[in-house]
Amino acid sequence: MNMVTKRDTARPTTPDGETLPAFRPGSNVLVRGPSLAGKRDIALELLAALAPDERPVVVSAADDAANVRRRLVATEGADLSDDCYVVDAVRSQVSGQAVTRTDGGDRRTWYASSPSDLTGIGISTTDALSAVHAEGKRPRVVVDSPSTLLQYNDIERVYRFLHVLNSRVRALDGVTIQIIHADAHTDREVATLAHLFDSVVDVATETSEETDAVDVRTGSTSRSLALSELLSALAGGHASSTDVPPA
Template sequence: MYSIDTDFPVDSIPSGTNLLITGPPMTGKYDLLVELLADSYRYDERAVFITTQKSPDQIHADFAAGLGVDSVTDLGIVDCAGRERSGNHADDEHIRSVSSPADLTGIGMASSELIETFGDRGHRVRTGLSSLSQLLMYADVKTVFRFLHILTGRISSADGLGLCTLDSDVHDDQTVNTVKQLFDGAIETRNEGDDSRAFRVLGLPDADDRWIDF
């Protein structure tokens, strides 16, 4: 089980679970993803973050801010933006660069290497991807489905925890429903008005579907 310190309707999530974080744009999906992955540092686990937009430096800063610390170490990052390595983490051995979000083979290989590296060191691994909507801009839904089938399968077989974000309002219902098939459950997000946001969890054992502010 993966323990969750974030305000959540359950205290833990079964190993091998993959969850889809879905909702309209600007409803806090990325922030929630970082919170759930950052909880790994409280339990001697490791996290692998697949980013299609934000830089490794920004992700490190967001993790540190969420944990209330100056910096974090041993954070696996697959940077899909094709940018040159620079900044505070230019020489970090746990960062892999991929040419673009279109290189799904490269993303899969890089993430698998990091998951295996941390697993060989005796750590359980939480893996996050932000975002599937970016991948769907570069490849059709069938291609992304095949990539996700392999990624979620690897996470499940390694007794990991997988979390992926998707902007639900950007895609048609058929695309969203196709992607959902590969996940064990979902976390839905929405804006509540007055700058507040909420989420609910669907599909997890013992979790009710109440909306929780965050």
């Protein structure tokens, strides 16, 4: 069997050799499912499956930076809390005090005033992406979540914001992983936002890595995988020094 080892030609594959194009550099991935289905945990595990030349970034409209880092510590497979850049859009709501974009002097954290402040979130995210690029790395970005943004903004504004964000990350050969609570929105809203993504990971119920499956949809193709298979495939596809079977 011919083997490839170059980072830019290796694609994530399932254990039986099927290519997973969803997570190539420049891709946008939506983790979709009902509330309380474990989507955030899955998104953070996908974040943890990053390559050595990727920097994790979390854009959070649901938790402040401290809670984001606590979740990262608890994420199985990697402790990303020290390496992760965070855009925090809720600290001012939690503390009741105004914040500036670089409040506190933490070079790993940027702020926006609230989830309704899409301009501020966009500026802070651009700052974080610029910092990643200056390091010579590629961003792997989790957005938590478009559902929260839709509580504060109409669908047109959120659509435009996510379109610009996805384009900026794609230009840096990064990957975006975004979470949507499908039962919190109309079918039309979910379908509208889904058009922004190359691939969708559908989560039907509470998922455990050992037993349950997720559906990975790319274009007209759909593949059901155990979560452990998906994470293993991603780890294999990102290896720079490990032989990966060609697609």
